[in-house]
Amino acid sequence: MTDTAQDVEFLPPGTPVDLTNCEREPIHVPGSIQPRGVLIAVSDPDHVVQQVSANLAELTGVPWEQALGRPLADVLGVAPSEAVIRSASAFGDLRERNPVEITLDVDGDDVPVDAILHRTTIPGDLPSSSLVVELEPARGPRPFSFPNTYQAVRGTVGELNRASSLQELFDITAEAVRTLTGFDRVMVYRYDADYNGEVVAEAQRGDLNSFLGLHYPASDIPAQARALYEKNWIRLIADVGYEPAPLLPEAHPVSGRPMDLTYSTLRSVSPIHVEYLKNMGVRASMSISLLRDDKLWGLIACHHYSGPHAPPYATRAAAEFLGSALSLRLVARAEQDEVDRALRVRSTLAWLTAATLDEDRPLADTLLGSPSLLDLLPADGVAVRLSGHTASQGSPPPPEVVEAIAAWAASRHEDVVATESLQRDAPDLAAPVEVACGVLVLPLPEGQFVLWSRGEAVRHIDWGGDPHNKAIAAREGDEVRLSPRKSFDRWRETVRGRSEAWTEQQVAEITQLRTHLLEALYARSRSIVRAAETLQRSLLSEPPQSGRLEVAVRYVPATREAQVGGDWYDVFAQPDGSTVLVIGDVVGHDISAAADMAQLRGLLRGIAFDSGVGPAGVLSRLDAAIEGLGLGAMATVLVGRLAHRDGVTRLRWASAGHLPPVLLGPDGPAELLTAERAGLLLGVDPAARRAEQERVVEPGSVLLLCTDGLVERRDQVFDDGVAVLADALAELRDEPVEQLCDELLDRLVPEGAEDDVALLAVRLRRG
Numbered sequence: 001m002t003d004t005a006q007d008v009e010f011l012p013p014g015t016p017v018d019l020t021n022c023e024r025e026p027i028h029v030p031g032s033i034q035p036r037g038v039l040i041a042v043s044d045p046d047h048v049v050q051q052v053s054a055n056l057a058e059l060t061g062v063p064w065e066q067a068l069g070r071p072l073a074d075v076l077g078v079a080p081s082e083a084v085i086r087s088a089s090a091f092g093d094l095r096e097r098n099p100v101e102i103t104l105d106v107d108g109d110d111v112p113v114d115a116i117l118h119r120t121t122i123p124g125d126l127p128s129s130s131l132v133v134e135l136e137p138a139r140g141p142r143p144f145s146f147p148n149t150y151q152a153v154r155g156t157v158g159e160l161n162r163a164s165s166l167q168e169l170f171d172i173t174a175e176a177v178r179t180l181t182g183f184d185r186v187m188v189y190r191y192d193a194d195y196n197g198e199v200v201a202e203a204q205r206g207d208l209n210s211f212l213g214l215h216y217p218a219s220d221i222p223a224q225a226r227a228l229y230e231k232n233w234i235r236l237i238a239d240v241g242y243e244p245a246p247l248l249p250e251a252h253p254v255s256g257r258p259m260d261l262t263y264s265t266l267r268s269v270s271p272i273h274v275e276y277l278k279n280m281g282v283r284a285s286m287s288i289s290l291l292r293d294d295k296l297w298g299l300i301a302c303h304h305y306s307g308p309h310a311p312p313y314a315t316r317a318a319a320e321f322l323g324s325a326l327s328l329r330l331v332a333r334a335e336q337d338e339v340d341r342a343l344r345v346r347s348t349l350a351w352l353t354a355a356t357l358d359e360d361r362p363l364a365d366t367l368l369g370s371p372s373l374l375d376l377l378p379a380d381g382v383a384v385r386l387s388g389h390t391a392s393q394g395s396p397p398p399p400e401v402v403e404a405i406a407a408w409a410a411s412r413h414e415d416v417v418a419t420e421s422l423q424r425d426a427p428d429l430a431a432p433v434e435v436a437c438g439v440l441v442l443p444l445p446e447g448q449f450v451l452w453s454r455g456e457a458v459r460h461i462d463w464g465g466d467p468h469n470k471a472i473a474a475r476e477g478d479e480v481r482l483s484p485r486k487s488f489d490r491w492r493e494t495v496r497g498r499s500e501a502w503t504e505q506q507v508a509e510i511t512q513l514r515t516h517l518l519e520a521l522y523a524r525s526r527s528i529v530r531a532a533e534t535l536q537r538s539l540l541s542e543p544p545q546s547g548r549l550e551v552a553v554r555y556v557p558a559t560r561e562a563q564v565g566g567d568w569y570d571v572f573a574q575p576d577g578s579t580v581l582v583i584g585d586v587v588g589h590d591i592s593a594a595a596d597m598a599q600l601r602g603l604l605r606g607i608a609f610d611s612g613v614g615p616a617g618v619l620s621r622l623d624a625a626i627e628g629l630g631l632g633a634m635a636t637v638l639v640g641r642l643a644h645r646d647g648v649t650r651l652r653w654a655s656a657g658h659l660p661p662v663l664l665g666p667d668g669p670a671e672l673l674t675a676e677r678a679g680l681l682l683g684v685d686p687a688a689r690r691a692e693q694e695r696v697v698e699p700g701s702v703l704l705l706c707t708d709g710l711v712e713r714r715d716q717v718f719d720d721g722v723a724v725l726a727d728a729l730a731e732l733r734d735e736p737v738e739q740l741c742d743e744l745l746d747r748l749v750p751e752g753a754e755d756d757v758a759l760l761a762v763r764l765r766r767g
Helices: 056-060 072-076 078-089 146-162 166-181 223-231 271-279 313-355 363-367 399-411 504-539 591-609 615-628 718-731 737-748
Strands: 038-043 049-053 100-106 109-122 128-137 185-191 197-204 234-237 245-248 284-292 295-304 381-386 389-394 417-419 438-443 449-454 459-464 471-476 479-484 490-495 549-556 566-573 579-586 635-645 648-656 662-664 670-672 693-697 702-706 757-764
Touching (some): 038 056, 056 100, 056 128, 078 100, 146 313, 166 185, 166 197, 166 313, 197 295, 223 284, 284 313, 295 313, 313 363, 399 449, 549 566, 549 737, 566 591, 566 757, 579 591, 670 718, 702 737
Antiparallel strands (some): 038 049, 038 128, 234 284, 284 295, 381 389, 381 449, 459 490, 549 757, 566 579, 635 648, 662 670, 702 757
């Protein structure tokens, strides 16, 4: 079968079929037809008979054995065959010219016949085609000629054009098809995403019970049957009790395989389907495909109960036309509804995007204003954490549940995480279904998120029979086979544990929102970075110079834009002439870290300026101030004091968890001035004891203090970085300290620092 269920491994011809294997039944090559007409396959273009149905003689008077290998004219007569060949030879789609109305001479009687033509591809080394001629006797008066099909349904088409709702479209179509075809019951049948069907409209004989609102499982119409409906838009079973008329020979003489009857109007149907109809009490059936974008959207299903029923081809064609008209209206209506919805969403998205540009208003408040995130995506509640602010709207889950769901979503490493059943997809969360049965989450950097939630949507589905018990066991001789269910009584199922589903369009739109949010967060982070840099640089003033000391300082922000932090240096003179050197690094990387740095720098200056305590005492008093003032800051800090007495310069220093100083003497290698034990960083324990170290600094020496951004990188451990620093410092010993600082930065962080770098270099002048 062309393009139909290509990935299905079909059963070999002749394999018994029941419910265990019917989804693999090759229904496009049944090897037989329904005997309400006959089928003749002729070679193209010489029109010699290749295959015929075994019942050929019933309509033409020519036994099938005598027809094979003979010209079509020998079977139909000269005039009918010329009419068929003339139609087949014309340009365009054969099916658009069906039926060809001919009259056969059978034993001296004129028999009006509808000839329905199509071509089928015959596989082989050199692919060819056969012209398939299907003949149906046109008994009784023709209701209208095929060219007047539109006139026959013109009134109904007008009603469809005026319909104001989908339900009205369905109802008009069901009534019109029943009036046109005379079936006892006509239903409009709509599929969901999983091809379960629902009867959405019905027109039936007054004494029949209603099927309106009933659902039928996808297994009632297997995938290969749905694929056939997408290609051949109408199928009639005039009598479910028919005996199939086999095609002879069984294999096509060119391909050696059964002929593909995908586009045949007489194609024999699956015995499982026939059994299914019989179990429903149906004597005749017709189906008309409803398509959207060439995919099966639903069916117009026609049932007859009082006996066989065979609407002529032109009537069926008119009904098919109505089905196509309904399909077009459905597509137009759905597209218009989608356009209207998409315009509303785009308008909301555009407003929200513009509103995020107001950096004076918290982003969370902006998104929960009017319009809000709930106007963008309907849900029961929404919770957000953005730029340090947390907010919610509607009826979101409790905060601890929101946190757990957001963490779960982040762990999936997807741009958008959507589920209609957390119970199914994340059972360990134990989220309450009444508020968080389904969620859609935007995981964002640094633990930020937007989370929509929907509660459980309990649904009651009325099925036509129990969908979970669709088969019964039937004994046939010594064997037992599974056959279709016989009960189609209304069977109610309650579906729990699911919310209203998130659609593909909604997920796509929220993906767009994610892009806009990332841009807004980036812009705001850049503003924060610029503010932090401005604050930081305003505090990191130029150091004082003296006749004895040559001082240079540098501050380099991290190359990562959101990573401006709390690194600082300070150099100032005390009233007694000593010089205080400070290097520090506040824990964190944001505007808060820069603000903490400003506070600690100011406090330390005030404590150390005219205090008689040494560096250890300064650190202890600063630690107590952090605790007493409730600053909540933590930092590593090194405080040094250079004092010149009696012709000797001494460095006394104390460290609160900071990198040790590096001392480069007048000659020899650089030395790391380590202590016996590292001091505890500030902000942890104000009672911690602080120790001081002392070292004589010879004239011509260079003392270097720095933060860890200079020596630590992801591809370099701390000890290696310190060794590189010491070697570089020794090589640059003769450079002025300004050039020395620049060279050190060029060598150690040539592509920019991953973390902030603060650097303080002091040379003790000679003489």
